[in-house]
Amino acid sequence: MIGKSRRIGPIEKSQQVLLFLSPWLLTFAVFWLYPLLFSLILSFCDYDVFHPAMFSFAGFKNYWRLLGDGDFMQSFANTLIFVVGTTPVTTLLALALALMVNNVSRGSGIFRSIFFLPSIISIVVTATIFKSMYSPIGALNRFLAIFGLPGQAWLIEKNLAMPAIMLMNIWAYTGYYMILYLAALKAVPRQLYEAAEVDGADEWQQFRYITLPQIHYMTIFILVVNTIRSWQVFPEVFTLTRGGPVGSTNTMVHHLYETAFRYHEMGYASAISYVLLAIIMAFSLLQMYVLQGRGRDGGSRR
């Protein structure tokens, strides 16, 4: 993956190299490395950006506090529920849509566009529309009324708010992963199916023994990428519920946001952000491992 430069550049070009690299080096140092380290230091301190004079060292206090903080634990549990509740559904639905769009003989292009569109629109727009549809007199309750089902206060009821956000999230992002699955399906060699047909394999057998193994890496890739994205769920919570009712939709990033920018406990918030970093890094390393595995097998998507 790295270091296959074909031509070794002349060494006297060193100031050229520095000139070319400098924008990145500067951005990297100022807007990435420094914030990352400063955040780590802050997690061992008490600090407020807007009152920098009240800075004090706190040792491991912030990290100990996490363990006994019911709100943080709730936000962790909520995020876990969100990830476990959405990621498999989104992935399965994306695969189903991709298979259907791939096999339908008429209108596959337009179906693909319709399913894909929500994923490139700002999630805030989506949340705004759903906020209206979820309202007590909104479209969802009117739809349920057709079947004689009682309406619900979707975003106000403690047990319904999180599922409502999850449903919206699934609606919004499935099309993106469908596009990835479509690319993977296109890359499966046609000869495999032809050979299987000669051998008398039925369609289920073809799916089970050819399609699934052939798109295996894409499935793992989608699961990991989707998990990483879902751990960071925030704008939809901010737009729809602000973490309520009674903390039932308070996710980790939302809790981090509130701790830092509403309660101005930026040291403690930094400790939360490092817990998030640990979780995301673990999944990112898994992602790299998966991608390198794909590289070894030479199974390219294109």
Added chain:
Amino acid sequence: MKHNSFRQRGLFAVLAALALSYLYPWLYMLLRSFMRHEPGLSDGNGLFTLDFYRLVLGNAGFPTYLYNSFFVLTIVLAANVVFSVTVGYAFARYRFPFRKPLFWMVLITLMVPKQTLMIPLLDLMVRLGLHDTLWALILPFCVDGFNLFLMKQYIEGLPPDLEDAARADGASEIAILRHVVVPLSRPAIAVLIINTAIINWNSFLFPLILTDTASVRTLPVALAMFAQGPYATDWGALMAGASVSSLPIIAIFWLFQKEIIEGITSGALKD
């Protein structure tokens, strides 16, 4: 594979039903934004009105937010194109000390969640006096690690012969970039532009944190604030806000969807 027409029709019906559930929210948004509901009219019926758009495009200040979003996007895009090509070229073609560890650093920047950087970044912007300006939304995002990765990989795959020939003719490195590397890298640059544009246009967390005043808000933040302000349950106004925020993107989507889908697919490494 065999396609008998009965199964095809069933498949089409299932897809059409699903497509309807995907189209419904957009139709709802449009209808609601053009309709005033008067007491006494039966549910679902309303009178046609442009009042909500007048509100959104007038007092609610959406043209300003649109301009802010566009301003930030333009500069971030231009910077990313220029810097990704130059830095990617340096990583792909030059041999220099710490080349490998530095490139590992590029990859590691992709793994760290941006939320971990947000408090120090706010702190930095306050100290630099850039807090609550559009520059706070531009400077940190001018050189994106994923774009560097993309360009480096692409340029490495190009045959170096043309560059060598140009070099033998005495062309400067900048001239080689402009006249040889950039024209050959068009497909990768297109992917870069599409991915960066979608991510930047929809960016929410940093614009939320790094700005305070309404006059420097970008569209997503402005819409989220609008959805919580005095119009929080004025559905017509909210839907007009949502439609003003999304219609430009929907239009661009219909024009460039082939390119966008290609971009998403080859840029799948990044979310």
